[in-house]
Amino acid sequence: MNKPVDEKLDLGSQTQALPSVPHYLLRNAEWFRDDTAMRHKDLGIWREWSWSELLVEIRRFSLGLVQLGLQPGDKVAIIGNNRPKLYWTFAAVQAVGGVPVPVYADSVAEEMGYVLDHAGIRFAVCQDQEQIDKVLSLEDQLESLACLIYDEERGLRGYDEERVLAFDFVQKLGDQAVERDVSAVANWCDSIDTIDTDALCVMLYTSGTTGRPKGVMLSHRNLIITSLNANRFDSLNDKEETIAYLPLAWVGDHVFSYGQSYTAGYCVCCPESPDTVTSDRREIAPSYFFAPPRVFENLLTSITVNMEDAGRVKRKMFNYFIKVANKHGEKILNRERVSPFGTLMYGMGKLFVYGPLKNRLGMSNVRVAYTAGEAIGPDIFRFYRSLGINLKQLYGQTEASVYITAQPDGQIDANTVGTPSLGVEIEIADNGEVMYRSPGVFLGYYKNDEATLSTKTQDGWVHTGDAGFIDDAGHLRIIDRSKDVGKLNNGGLFPPKYIENKLKFFSDIKEVVAFGDGRDYVAVFVNIDLTAVANWAERNNIVYGSYQELAAHPEVYDMVHNHVKKVNADLAAEPRVASTQIKRFLILHKELDADDGELTRTLKVRRSFIVERYGELIDALYSDKSEQFVSTTVTFEDGRSGVIEANVRIQDVDVVATDNPQVLA
Amino acid sequence: MSANVDTQSIGDVQASTRENTALDAKELLLSVDNVTLTFGGVKAISDISFNILKGEIRAIIGPNGAGKTSMLNVINGFYHPQKGRISYRGKTRKRMKPYQAASSGIARTFQNVALFSGMSTLDNIMSGRSLKMKRGLFWQMLNVGPARREEIEHREYVEQIIDFLEIAHIRKQPVGKLPYGLQKRVELGRAMAMEPELLLLDEPMAGMNLEEKEDMSRFILDLNSEFGTTIALIEHDMGVVMDLADRVVVLDYGQKIADGTPMEVQSNQNVIDAYLGVAH
Numbered sequence: 001m002n003k004p005v006d007e008k009l010d011l012g013s014q015t016q017a018l019p020s021v022p023h024y025l026l027r028n029a030e031w032f033r034d035d036t037a038m039r040h041k042d043l044g045i046w047r048e049w050s051w052s053e054l055l056v057e058i059r060r061f062s063l064g065l066v067q068l069g070l071q072p073g074d075k076v077a078i079i080g081n082n083r084p085k086l087y088w089t090f091a092a093v094q095a096v097g098g099v100p101v102p103v104y105a106d107s108v109a110e111e112m113g114y115v116l117d118h119a120g121i122r123f124a125v126c127q128d129q130e131q132i133d134k135v136l137s138l139e140d141q142l143e144s145l146a147c148l149i150y151d152e153e154r155g156l157r158g159y160d161e162e163r164v165l166a167f168d169f170v171q172k173l174g175d176q177a178v179e180r181d182v183s184a185v186a187n188w189c190d191s192i193d194t195i196d197t198d199a200l201c202v203m204l205y206t207s208g209t210t211g212r213p214k215g216v217m218l219s220h221r222n223l224i225i226t227s228l229n230a231n232r233f234d235s236l237n238d239k240e241e242t243i244a245y246l247p248l249a250w251v252g253d254h255v256f257s258y259g260q261s262y263t264a265g266y267c268v269c270c271p272e273s274p275d276t277v278t279s280d281r282r283e284i285a286p287s288y289f290f291a292p293p294r295v296f297e298n299l300l301t302s303i304t305v306n307m308e309d310a311g312r313v314k315r316k317m318f319n320y321f322i323k324v325a326n327k328h329g330e331k332i333l334n335r336e337r338v339s340p341f342g343t344l345m346y347g348m349g350k351l352f353v354y355g356p357l358k359n360r361l362g363m364s365n366v367r368v369a370y371t372a373g374e375a376i377g378p379d380i381f382r383f384y385r386s387l388g389i390n391l392k393q394l395y396g397q398t399e400a401s402v403y404i405t406a407q408p409d410g411q412i413d414a415n416t417v418g419t420p421s422l423g424v425e426i427e428i429a430d431n432g433e434v435m436y437r438s439p440g441v442f443l444g445y446y447k448n449d450e451a452t453l454s455t456k457t458q459d460g461w462v463h464t465g466d467a468g469f470i471d472d473a474g475h476l477r478i479i480d481r482s483k484d485v486g487k488l489n490n491g492g493l494f495p496p497k498y499i500e501n502k503l504k505f506f507s508d509i510k511e512v513v514a515f516g517d518g519r520d521y522v523a524v525f526v527n528i529d530l531t532a533v534a535n536w537a538e539r540n541n542i543v544y545g546s547y548q549e550l551a552a553h554p555e556v557y558d559m560v561h562n563h564v565k566k567v568n569a570d571l572a573a574e575p576r577v578a579s580t581q582i583k584r585f586l587i588l589h590k591e592l593d594a595d596d597g598e599l600t601r602t603l604k605v606r607r608s609f610i611v612e613r614y615g616e617l618i619d620a621l622y623s624d625k626s627e628q629f630v631s632t633t634v635t636f637e638d639g640r641s642g643v644i645e646a647n648v649r650i651q652d653v654d655v656v657a658t659d660n661p662q663v664l665a
Numbered sequence: 666m667s668a669n670v671d672t673q674s675i676g677d678v679q680a681s682t683r684e685n686t687a688l689d690a691k692e693l694l695l696s697v698d699n700v701t702l703t704f705g706g707v708k709a710i711s712d713i714s715f716n717i718l719k720g721e722i723r724a725i726i727g728p729n730g731a732g733k734t735s736m737l738n739v740i741n742g743f744y745h746p747q748k749g750r751i752s753y754r755g756k757t758r759k760r761m762k763p764y765q766a767a768s769s770g771i772a773r774t775f776q777n778v779a780l781f782s783g784m785s786t787l788d789n790i791m792s793g794r795s796l797k798m799k800r801g802l803f804w805q806m807l808n809v810g811p812a813r814r815e816e817i818e819h820r821e822y823v824e825q826i827i828d829f830l831e832i833a834h835i836r837k838q839p840v841g842k843l844p845y846g847l848q849k850r851v852e853l854g855r856a857m858a859m860e861p862e863l864l865l866l867d868e869p870m871a872g873m874n875l876e877e878k879e880d881m882s883r884f885i886l887d888l889n890s891e892f893g894t895t896i897a898l899i900e901h902d903m904g905v906v907m908d909l910a911d912r913v914v915v916l917d918y919g920q921k922i923a924d925g926t927p928m929e930v931q932s933n934q935n936v937i938d939a940y941l942g943v944a945h
Contacts, residue, residue: 043824044836154829155887275834 017228019197020220022095024262026192029055032238032265040084041272041280049084051265059188061085061167062092063174065123068147068165072097075119075203079103079112079135080127082244082257082270085151085167089125090258094201094220095192098123101203101215102249104601105131106594108635111601113138115205115213116145118447124148125167129155132164197221203446204251204398207600215446216251216398226401226440227259229422233406234368238265240288241365245277250602251398252372256290259401281362289369293376294603296391298531299361300380301507305535321349322386329386334410354387363389370394370406373602375478375497377505378414385412393417395478399455399462400424401440405476416475426476432467433482467495484607486517492579494522496607499580502570506563507532511592511599513610514582515618521583523621525614526560527592533559548646551587557651560587564653572656581655584621586628588614589646595635617648626650692719693755694863694895695740700749702735709735710746713921715914717863722889723897724910724927728939731916733899734776737865740897741773742766753863768796772861776868776899778848782841786851789840790826793858794819826854829891830884846877853884857892864888866898870905878902882909907931915939 018024028037028051037051049057070076076093078100080086086102093100101119103112105127112134116124122144126132132150139145148164150156156164178184201220205213230236244257257268266288271280278299307318328342338346358364369391371381376393384391390409395417396402405426407418420426424438437460444452456462467482479485480495488494499522500512511527528551536559537544544550568581592598597609611618613632620628631645696716702709710732717723725733738744740751742761750757753769772793780789797819798805804812827833830850835843840851849869856864869885870878882905888894900906906913907927915923915930917939923930930936 043821043828044833045824154891157890272833273831279834 017221017224019224020094020192020195020199021201021223021259021262022091022192022195024224025051025055025058025091025095026189028262028265035238035265036267037261037265038084038087039267039269039284041270041276041283044272046269046283054088057171058088058092058095059185060171060174061088062095063177063184063188064170064172065092065098065174066096067173067177068123068170070096070098070123074098074122075101077101077103077116077119077121077124077135078248079124079131080105080151080248081274082246082248082253083127083151084270086125086127086248087244087258087268087270090202091262094195095188097191097195097199099200099203101205102247102254103205104207104247104249106247107601108595109134109137113141115215117141119203119205119215120144122146126150128152132156132159136164195220197224198443200443202254204249204254206398207250207602207604214448214451217443217446218401218440219443222401222440222442223255223259224263225423226403226438227255227263229439230255230403230406231260231264233408233422234288236260236264236266236288236368240264240266240367241269241284241286242266242288242290243269243271243277243281243284243286243362245271245274245281246290246292247601251402252290252396255402256288278362282360283362285359285362285365287365287367289363289366291369291371292373292602293371293380294374296371296376296380296384297507300383301529301532303357303361304507305532308535308539318353321345321353322383324349325354325386326382329388330382330412333385333388333390334412350388358387358389363387366390368392372396372417374604375501376414377501379505381414394421395476397462397464399442400436400438401442403440404434404436404438404464407475411473411475413473413475416471416473416477418476419474420476426470427461428469429463431482432469432479434464434466434468434476434478435461436464437461488516488522488579489518489520490579493576494580495577498577499524499567499571499582500605502567503563508536508559509563511605513592513605513607515611515621516580519622522580523584523618524564524582524586525610525617526585526587528556528560528587530591547591548589548644551589552646552649557587557649560585561651561653568653568656582653583655584650584652586617586621586648586650588617589630589648590632590634590644593634596633620648620650693717694719695751695753697736697740698750698752700739700746700751702732702739702744702746708919710739710916711919712749713916713919714749715921715924717895717897718912719895720889720893721895721911722885722909723895724906724913725897725899725916726901726903726906726913726930727916727922730918732919733916734867735919736916737773737867737897737899740766741771741865764796767859770860770862771865772856772859772863773865774849774852774856774867774869776871778845778852780840780848780852780855783839785837786832786835786840786843786854787823787827787837789851790823790854790858791819793855794823796859822860823854823858826857829857829887830854846873846880849873849877849881850884853881853888857888857894861894863895863897866896866900868899868901870900870902878905885909 032051034050036048037054038049039046076098078086078089090100101121103115123146124135126135126148132148135148149167149170151167153166197220199219200217201223202218203215205215242256244253246253261268269284271277307315324345328338328346331338332346366389369389371391372394392407392412394406395404397404403421404424405418406421424436427435429435441460441462465481465483466478467480467485468476468478471477480497484496486494494516496514499514503509503512508529509526510529513525514522516522530547533550533556537550542553542555544553550556564582564585571577571581594601599605617628617630627647627649629647631643633641634644635641694717698714700713701711725736727733739746742763742765745760798815800812800815827836832850835847840848870881885896889896910927913927913930914921915936922935922939923933
């Protein structure tokens with residue numbers, strides 16, 4: 001099964017697919033020898049590793065793991081932020097037939113315990129003491145756990161030295177093995193050659209929007225073919241630079257910062273810490289950039305806030321040229337015709353505003369930027385595009401090794417997610433569900449055949465669980481999770497996400513949960529965005545002591561009320577959803593939080609859990625009460641819990657009358 | 666500790682100090698004998714004796730006006746006691762200026778943050794290295810050759826502190842704009858930059874919220890265990906003191922009323938009376 005070049009995909013003569021990711025490591029060490037493969041900002045300085053150095057580091061660690069007794073098929077958990085040593089672990093484990101299992105580093109011990117136990121891990125490579133402590137606290141459940149390895153030593157003196165080892169120490173074990181027997185290096189390369197391209201390459205746990213996380217098994221072929229196709233689609237080569245800052249356990253990061261980097265040979269930069277990403281990005285100026293909508297929203301919010309603080313001249317200039325960009329920017333990016341005057345003004349804007357602004361954002365060199373994971377607000381999307389940033393949307397899933405559809409350059413529409421990616425076939429099932437088949441389709445869920453069978457058909461088609469349709473231009477449009485689309489009692493279609501997104505596009509609103517399935521009308525929970533609203537409060541002399549107090553402030557209610565009214569007017573204009581206007585809303589007394597299980601680790605709302613947890617608030621939304629007392633247990637970051645109590649006010653909203661109350665099912 | 670410590674990485678320093686602490690765990694670092702300090706007719710401290718052992722965390726507690734800060738000021742040479750002796754590393758000293766105390770390895774932080782508010786976090790911590798800089802003003806201004814090398818060495822040490830205190834994200838920000846909790850951390854960083862043997866912390870957690878206190882406690886414990894720094898701290902939060910300190914000395918109206926482990930002190934009747942008041 002070696003050298004599986006799929007003829008149908010026509011990968012081009014120069015890109016012959018190699019059987020496994022470690023093969024690419026060997027190839028890159030030869031082809032790109034002294035080119036930078038990885039950077040990491042440490043003690044304030046960017047340190048670099050070339051591909052040949054990377055190979056040595058990975059080989060040392062890999063041989064060390066073998067010394068510790070790593071067997072082919074063993075699962076190795078990787079827990080921590082985006083740090084070079086953790087990325088090396090992937091290839092080091094795969095090279096000797098092991099399976100890396102990255103885990104969300106911010107999960108609390110209990111959540112992590114489920115994944116580690118389910119995967120049956122033998123080794124855990126952790127970033128620091130915090131993660132080591134978490135794994136050690138779960139030791140009783142983890143029978144197969146043999147040894148823990150850490151990257152940062154701090155605070156770990158005095159731990160059991162037999163079982164808790166330093167990364168460097170394991171590398172030294174590898175060196176010793178080579179000293180004893182020089183052929184160890186050659187044997188290591190041989191062991192790479194025995195990797196089966198269809199063998200399990202990595203296990204990624206889904207974030208678990210519904211129920212327990214599932215272990216998605218991807219093969220080397222899945223990862224490699226998808227990565228090669230993606231590189232070709234956006235013509236990415238070894239000259240790209242990216243910054244790795246999204247969770248290791250998330251398929252997107254795995255493909256962008258590992259799969260695509262190894263296959264294309266481009267450089268991945270690891271930030272100093274999660275807090276410094278923005279300034280680190282500015283220093284690196286990546287050429288290929290990926291972020292969930294939330295990141296773009298937050299950046300825009302901080303731009304707006306900073307501009308309000310700027311001097312008058314700057315502010316005027318900014319506002320003027322943003323208008324210019326709105327008018328001409330997208331056209332110029334799409335290479336459409338623009339009047340000479342427009343081109344001139346846009347050029348000026350580039351000089352005075354867009355250039356410096358992009359530099360601030362660390363996006364001066366961005367050639368391709370993607371947003372995915374959630375719908376992005378059309379205004380936000382257009383804002384970045386109008387600055388000349390080639391921001392595009394893609395639609396993907398862990399089960400597909402990310403890519404299902406992506407927008408080709410120049411064919412951009414804020415409402416669609418693009419055309420099928422290379423090698424991907426798409427069909428819309430009779431019930432409106434999007435289905436796909438591709439070389440990236442996963443092997444199955446680990447130890448869960450039942451779920452595998454219900455998701456993946458015999459001939460390789462996968463149910464996405466999302467409802468959507470293909471528009472006239474051949475682009476896919478996603479409506480909602482098909483499971484979530486419900487009906488109002490009056491028969492109207494109720495797509496919760498569609499309504500929620502409309503509200504979320506206001507920068508003051510962070511999260512929304514809409515209810516309406518089997519009800520008489522639509523009502524929503526709102527979470528305000530603390531950064532944006534706190535800034536607004538400061539400007540308007542509104543005093544508050546806590547999130548809870550700010551959320552309950554009458555003026556905040558008024559502000560949200562206005563937003564809801566605008567959304568209602570919007571909805572009224574669309575016949576499909578005119579009946580889903582929002583009648584009542586409330587602002588939650590606390591932020592929805594992944595630590596409380598209200599969001600997934602990828603920050604998606606867990607609807608069913610929220611329905612359970614806030615039952616009394618939902619009941620109040622569908623009664624005539626104007627206030628409801630609620631007491632909620634919250635979990636703090638260190639795992640302790642406390643209680644928040646509040647009287648939450650419920651606000652009625654006027655519904656825009658529609659002349660034609662057409663109901664489309 | 667060896668003299669050319671500048672060029673060593675923190676790891677080496679840790680290793681050597683750890684050996685030291687292991688060998689002579691009970692070595693006396695500083696002892697205060699019968700010290701009396703008066704301002705005019707007011708006796709701020711009267712006839713107090715206690716000691717600080719190498720490698721321990723020593724807390725000084727007491728109600729307001731008990732003389733805690735005066736005690737620290739006496740230790741680092743800012744005040745000169747009228748009576749009594751202070752021996753540091755076995756040497757009794759007569760009169761000492763604060764900078765002499767500093768160069769002999771005693772650093773401190775202040776009750777109200779005393780940073781250079783217009784300077785960045787990095788520069789503030791770098792200023793803590795000034796005692797360690799050997800090149801004169803002339804070389805420093807030229808910023809070439811040896812002076813430049815020296816600057817790089819010091820910067821490296823400071824970066825390790827920044828990493829240790831997790832303040833990389835505010836490295837270039839002027840400290841005046843930072844929230845209070847972070848300013849306290851920067852101040853600790855500046856004191857650490859002196860590589861002190863004895864670190865005096867004057868209410869390191871005053872005015873902090875619970876989370877900030879937890880962070881600060883962790884830094885103090887790590888500082889003590891990883892760097893082997895001996896710490897004497899004044900603190901009002903009893904929970905913090907009981908968790909952190911190896912030994913506690915309690916002052917009231919300038920007198921020492923108790924001295925011992927946190928458990929002993931907590932159950933001492935004099936201490937309870939001083940804190941809760943006595944029925945008259």
